[in-house]
Amino acid sequence: MARKVFFSFHFKRDSQRVSQIRNCNAVSNHFEQTPFLDWAEWEKIERTGSTAIKRWIDNNMHGSGVVVLCFGLETHTREWVIYELEKAHKEGRGIVAIDMSGMKDLQGNIDKKGKNPLLVATDIKGTELFYYAKYKTYHWIDDDGRNNIDDWIEDAAVAAGR
Template sequence: MARKPVFFSFHYGNDVMRVQQVRNIGALEGNTPVSANDWETVKRGGDASIKRWIDDNFKYKQCVIVLVGQETHTRPWVKYEIEKAWSDGKPIFGIHIHNLVCPRNGKGLKGKNPFEQFAFNDGTKLSSVVSCYDPNPNDAYKDIAENMEYWVSQAIAQRKK
């Protein structure tokens, strides 16, 4: 099976090491990790530069995966990426990553579902149509590795409805 190109959305500061574990699974073709130095360069360009970087990296991606850590739901650029994915018609879903062990600080606290804070005009929450998976705490890495391709396929099928 060909690897599907995806965009990973996450809180860089808190979760980059957990995100690297997900990227290393290798089942998907994710956006190239940006180094801390490159991200600082993008940030120095201000909001317009960050939006341009996100928009450029969204191109040709089949799905957006929000990797949910403790503070992900509060991050303004994650919110922008969720809104952009939905408005662009891209399939999107989340995966809680708090149970992946970070070498610096171990397991994290479970973050809020970031899709809860978005609502349609009728008041229905985005979380009612966008999945946010919480992998098995006993072996979160294995659960993610075994299910990520399926979750992408599910998000694509759901978005086509």
């Protein structure tokens, strides 16, 4: 059975870029992915409140061994991204962070560099997750993500003992 991965990202701003990552052959051919919501589905969950959002995250993260954090300019400001990272850490999942700066969306807009959300998410003692050696950060373009993401995910799973 394929390893299950959960993608964490700023939905409204970065879903087009994340879709490119999720749909590359390395990911789509080797890993089971959590559902990718369209705008209408996300807005429906969002309208029902934070309890519904948390439930959706908890249910969809269940059984995943690795959280793939895809971050852009504003991702570090997103409450639910931080929740997902802290939950993944607490539950012993692997985390791999992918910097999407330089990637284009469907309109050709290029994303600027943003703060790594691992510098915002913390453990129970307040230590930023960025400082855990087992959580690696890569750059999608500079580190040839299209050809290396499967190794990044496997390495994160092994580092987490999954």
